[in-house]
Amino acid sequence: MQRFGTLSFGHYGPLGGGRHLTAGDNLHQAIDLAQQMDELGVDGTYFRVHHFAKQHSSPMPLLAAIAAKTTRIEVGTGVIDMRYENPLYLAEEAAAVDLISDGRLALGVSRGSPESVVRGYEAFGYTGSQDPRGADIAREHFDTFLRAISGEGMADADPASPFGGGVGRQRVEPYSEGLRSHIWWGAGSHDTAAWAGQIGVNLMSSTLLTEDLGMPFDELQASQLQTFHDAWREAGHPGRPRTSVSRSVFPIITAQDRMFFGHSQEHGGVGYIDGMRATFGQTYAAEPDVLIEQLRADAAVQAADTLMLTIPSQLGVEFNLHIAESFATHVAPALGWTPTFEK
Incomplete structure (x- = not known):
């Protein structure tokens, strides 16, 4: 394990006991937590994106704010739902964040996760999908986005423009030269993993896979990662791409940890989500020594270079920093990790 970071859904709303976490509270806490994790040496802070829900929905302002207040930590998403995105506007925003962060952006995108509304992307103006889950819209938007961040001209210059429109096809601005290598696709199956390798983007894989091949979750995920690497190599792309997996991992150090997570050990399984077998x-x-052995035995954690820890953001900055610090101090070094300031 070369890197680890936190993955936040950004839940807000009623917390019980008369307490309430607002959207503003949630955003400010995310910035505060990222700053302290940057000092701790954690490699990344990543955010899930869900629309029409009390969670993170517009990550770019948040990523820009974190990038401006940190120096080492990677800022990213896991993942942006491309069904909802204007691909050229996203290209401009992504380039701006990549430039503000000096290349620390890790932008994960995909078709998106199951929604809380019916075809919500149509309310954003993206209609005409022939797929019940809008996958065709997501792929079309992603193709345009990749062309834009690669510097391809997207609109004809107006030679009569008083603003010096130039000649020929014009790219979107700003342009970040290294951005193309900072893009990740969130894959849930062997087919999407192979496709990501073929087109030459990095791969994110979560705690949910959209297929069942009769094998344990970690082995299925590791097999998908290998399929991705094989496709990358066969396509002739240079270098070695990055891969990440996410896990819910809670080191039990204190009595409070045991109170919150002492009965949280779950062994996964097979079911249906969004109409698909998953x-x-x-x-x-568990205690750190148990976690170390469990994670060493997790085939996908061992195969990926980056581990994303899902965190209960509604529990606040202090407690989530405690989770990250406990993992960094008592678990991660035994898995081969070193803090960013030592790399």
């Missing part, structure tokens, strides 16, 4: 990953919650 395989679900497990939750790890």
